[in-house]
Amino acid sequence: MRSYKELAIKMLFTVLAFSSLVFLAGIVFVLFKESIPAISEINLFDFLFGKYWYPTFEPAEFGVLPLILASLEVAVGALFVCVPLGIGSALYVNELASASQKQILKPLIETLASIPSIIYGFFGMLIVAPFIQKLFNIPTGLCAFSASVVLGVMAIPTVASISEDALSFVPNSFKEASYSLGANRWQTLTKVVIPAAASGISTSVILGMSRIVGETMTVLMVSGGAAVIPKSFFDPVRPMTATIAAEMGEAAVGSAHYHCLFAIGLILFLITLVFNALAEAISRKYRIKLGLDR
Amino acid sequence: MKKILAVVLLASAIFAADAFAAKITLEGSTTLLPIAQRAAEEYMDANSSANITVRGGGSGVGVNSLIAGTCDIANASRAIKDSEIQTAASKGVKPKAFVVAMDGIAVIVNNSNAVSELSKKQVSDIYTGKITSWSQVGGKNERIVVVSRDSASGTFEAFGELALNKQKVLSGALMQASNQAIVATVSKTPGAIGYVGVGYTSPQIKAVSIEGVDANKETVLTGKYAYSRPLFMYTNGQPKGEIKNFIDFLLSADGQKIVEEEGFVPLQ
Numbered sequence: 073m074r075s076y077k078e079l080a081i082k083m084l085f086t087v088l089a090f091s092s093l094v095f096l097a098g099i100v101f102v103l104f105k106e107s108i109p110a111i112s113e114i115n116l117f118d119f120l121f122g123k124y125w126y127p128t129f130e131p132a133e134f135g136v137l138p139l140i141l142a143s144l145e146v147a148v149g150a151l152f153v154c155v156p157l158g159i160g161s162a163l164y165v166n167e168l169a170s171a172s173q174k175q176i177l178k179p180l181i182e183t184l185a186s187i188p189s190i191i192y193g194f195f196g197m198l199i200v201a202p203f204i205q206k207l208f209n210i211p212t213g214l215c216a217f218s219a220s221v222v223l224g225v226m227a228i229p230t231v232a233s234i235s236e237d238a239l240s241f242v243p244n245s246f247k248e249a250s251y252s253l254g255a256n257r258w259q260t261l262t263k264v265v266i267p268a269a270a271s272g273i274s275t276s277v278i279l280g281m282s283r284i285v286g287e288t289m290t291v292l293m294v295s296g297g298a299a300v301i302p303k304s305f306f307d308p309v310r311p312m313t314a315t316i317a318a319e320m321g322e323a324a325v326g327s328a329h330y331h332c333l334f335a336i337g338l339i340l341f342l343i344t345l346v347f348n349a350l351a352e353a354i355s356r357k358y359r360i361k362l363g364l365d366r
Numbered sequence: 367m368k369k370i371l372a373v374v375l376l377a378s379a380i381f382a383a384d385a386f387a388a389k390i391t392l393e394g395s396t397t398l399l400p401i402a403q404r405a406a407e408e409y410m411d412a413n414s415s416a417n418i419t420v421r422g423g424g425s426g427v428g429v430n431s432l433i434a435g436t437c438d439i440a441n442a443s444r445a446i447k448d449s450e451i452q453t454a455a456s457k458g459v460k461p462k463a464f465v466v467a468m469d470g471i472a473v474i475v476n477n478s479n480a481v482s483e484l485s486k487k488q489v490s491d492i493y494t495g496k497i498t499s500w501s502q503v504g505g506k507n508e509r510i511v512v513v514s515r516d517s518a519s520g521t522f523e524a525f526g527e528l529a530l531n532k533q534k535v536l537s538g539a540l541m542q543a544s545n546q547a548i549v550a551t552v553s554k555t556p557g558a559i560g561y562v563g564v565g566y567t568s569p570q571i572k573a574v575s576i577e578g579v580d581a582n583k584e585t586v587l588t589g590k591y592a593y594s595r596p597l598f599m600y601t602n603g604q605p606k607g608e609i610k611n612f613i614d615f616l617l618s619a620d621g622q623k624i625v626e627e628e629g630f631v632p633l634q
Contacts, residue, residue, distance in 0.1 A: 128517040129534055138537075197547070202554040211509045212555050214540055297516070297541025308540045318516035318543055321427045 100341075107338040110134075110331035119335065125299040125310075127319060127329040134332045138301045140339065142309035143285055145302045146219045146295060150284045153224020155277055158231025162273075165232070166239040167261060178236065185229035193293035196222035201294060210306045214296035217305040222294055223287055227280035234279060238272020239265060275351040282347040286340065288313035312336045388608040393421040394428020394441030396544055397469060397521055397563045398597050400628040402441055405616050408624065412615075416608060424519050432600055433459050438609050440600040443469065443563075444523050461600040466616050468631040470564040470586035471525055471593040472573040474549070476556050481505040483575045486592055489529050492559060495536030500557065512539040513551050513560035521545070525561050528593045561593075565629030586631045597630070 110119065114134050122135020165177050196218055204221075205213030242265050250260040266273070296308020297318070316333050323330040392402050399422050406418035421437070428440035429447075433454045446454075446461050454461055473489055475481060481503055484492075491497040492510055501507040514535050515522040526532055540558075542548045545566040552560040553570040560571075564581050567573045573581055576592045585591035605613055615621050622632035 124537060126534055126537075128523075198550065198554070205555065211557050212511045212540060212551075214551060214555075292543060293547070298538045299541075300537045308538070310541065318541065321424050325430070 103334060103338045103341055106331055106334035108331075110328065110335040113328040113331060119332070123301060125315070127323070127332065132328065134328065136312070136332070136336055136339070138299050139310055139312045139315050139336065142216070142295070142299075142302055143311040143313070143340075143343075145216050145305070145309060146223060146291060146311055147281055147284045149216060149220025149305060150223040150227060151277070151281065153221055154227035154231050154280050154284075157224070158228045158276065158280065159235050159273060161228070161232045162235035162239055162276075163261070165236050167257075167265070178233070181232045182229050184225070185233075189226065189287060189289040190293075192222050192226055193290045196290060196294035208306060212296060212308060214294060214308055215306050216295060216302055216309045219291050219295040219309070219311075220305070222290055223284045226287065226290065227284050230283055231276045231280040234276030235269070235273045238269040238276065241272065242268045271354045271357055275355045278347050278351040278354070282344045282351075285347070286313060286344055288317050292317050312340050316340075388415055389417045389419070390439065390609055390612060391419045391421070391437040392428075392439045392441055392599075393423055393431045393437035395425040395443040395597070396422045396519065397443040397565070398441035398466075398599075400565060401467060401597075401616075401625055401630060404624045404628060405612070405621055408620070409612055409615050413611075416612075418612065425523075429461070429600065432461060432602060433457055435459070435602075438601065439605075439613070442598045442600060443521060443595065445598065446600060460603045462603060462605070464599045464601070464613055464617070465596045465633065466599050466613075467597045467622075467625040467633065468586050469595055469597050470581040470591050470631065471521060471528065471561050471595070472564050472567050472581040473529075473576060473593070474552050474560050474562060474567065474571040474573050476552055476558055477570070477572050478556050479505060479572065481574060482572065483578060485577055486529065489576065490531065490533065493530055493535050493539070494533050495538070508557045511555050511558040512536060513548055513555075513558050514539040514541055515545075515548065515561070516541050516543050519543075521561070521563060524595050525593070528595065529561070563629075564631070567629070583626075583631050587633075594631075 119134055119136060120140075121137050122133060123137055124133040124135045125138055126133045161177070161181055165174050165181075169177055197214070200222055201213030201215075201218045203213065204210070204215075204218050208217075246264050246268055247260055250264045255263065291311045292314040295311060295314060297310045297314060298308040299310045299315070300307070302309045316336055319329070320333055323333055392406065399420065402420045406420050410416050410418055423431075425440075425442040425444055428437065428442055429450050431437040432440035433450070434457075440461070446463070451461065473484065479500065481500060484503060488497060488503050492503070493512060493514070495512075497503060498510055499507060500510055512535070515525070517523075526535070540551065542551055542560075545562045548560040548562050549566055549568060549571055552558040564573075564586065567581070575581070579585050579591050581591050581593070586594040599613060599616070601609055601613070604610075616624075617633070619634075622634060625632045
């Protein structure tokens with residue numbers, strides 16, 4: 073009797089564990105199935121390198137280049153915010169903060185991640201954008217720059233938290249060895265601790281990137297939404313996620329527009345997949361480097 | 367074990383009871399949302415058995431849901447398209463139109479803007495990118511920030527037809543996903559121009575007159591104001607029972623009072 077029960081429970085958990093794989097496979101399958109018609113309806117070159125996105129116009133134009141470039145521009149801009157702030161806070165928390173400060177700081181930084189993205193959107197739209205508009209005296213504050221700032225802040229917890237974990241995994245013996253050789257605190261930090269944690273820190277940045285590229289609500293509200301090839305950080309842009317969110321409701325099921333939106337989804341999926349694979353590969357290398365794999 | 371069974375039974379009983387209650391779902395245009403919401407509330411106050419859900423999403427979403435059978439009334443700020451009628455016919459759905467209110471699309475600018483009147487030609491030139499500075503239409507030398515609705519919105523399509531004669535909105539136009547977002551953007555951006563349903567004009571922004579005609583009740587109802595349009599509710603075939611009662615209520619004097627109070631133009 074008992075063994076049957078155990079077997080049943082084991083089976084149940086096996087099914088649960090594999091069910092997420094089923095969802096993943098289902099999503100990948102649908103993404104491909106719905107995107108492939110887009111390539112036959114409009115040619116691949118026009119789709120990837122077309123400069124104009126007029127999906128509801130007659131004749132419709134489906135050029136995603138402005139949308140891809142907008143996503144990249146906003147992501148690069150956000151890196152300039154989240155990398156210094158995220159890694160900086162990780163270094164402070166790990167190296168300088170007292171135990172009690174650390175106890176308060178780390179959860180607080182992680183709280184940033186629990187704020188719903190729509191709130192970041194409101195904040196960006198009603199406070200950051202008007203401020204930036206006045207500060208730089210530009211026609212509108214709803215632009216790539218504002219979106220980068222808000223997204224950068226949103227990615228801080230990812231970068232800070234994973235970097236801090238990486239720093240705390242550096243064995244104390246490394247530091248002790250460095251100090252015993254006469255290195256000071258700064259030299260130990262820059263020559264020993266950071267290089268030892270480098271792959272963990274890069275992982276944190278890549279995962280932060282992946283969060284930034286996939287973020288939707290905030291960019292929909294803050295980036296301005298103009299589907300033009302970005303020329304400066306102060307122009308309104310329209311990243312890929314915002315396009316899908318704004319247009320999926322209207323696109324008639326089975327139309328070229330619908331398939332193109334799925335194809336954009338596929339591009340996004342592939343980008344984040346590459347990021348995540350990269351992060352995984354780097355973090356594996358880092359475990360081996362620190363001798364934690366044995 | 368028995369307890370779990372009891373809970374499951376109870377839950378299924380509740381769901382079953384829910385299915386039998388008179389339940390109406392309205393979905394579609396965000397322009398019609400305030401009217402539909404108020405009307406649903408007042409109707410439910412008067413008829414305690416009624417259960418009405420109102421959702422936004424845009425005219426296209428509403429019509430698609432009506433065709434898919436996931437809503438009973440589709441709110442639309444535009445007439446149904448031929449392609450949609452064909453899809454509906456293939457699924458055995460016969461959309462029937464009711465005009466429930468009139469709407470004017472107001473062209474709005476920032477309160478600090480000196481311009482208070484534009485011609486139809488000027489509006490269309492601004493939205494297609496031929497006019498780029500306020501100085502070209504009698505204002506100060508400031509770049510025009512063109513704000514438009516996303517292409518999923520009925521207001522976008524109606525504006526494209528009423529104001530732009532189906533020309534492309536310039537690609538550098540800002541896109542906002544709701545009437546409120548347009549008002550917020552225009553009120554915070556000195557050089558901005560946007561368009562919203564007359565119901566969304568507020569003291570935060572300034573509505574300009576078009577061809578010398580203000581966007582107000584009379585001008586919209588009489589069609590003197592250039593950018594006016596009817597608002598529709600679509601049902602599947604001739605409505606019956608609770609759905610018919612709801613639409614009758616909206617078209618009655620009480621219902622039209624709601625239309626007026628929400629800033630739209632009643633039919634009488």
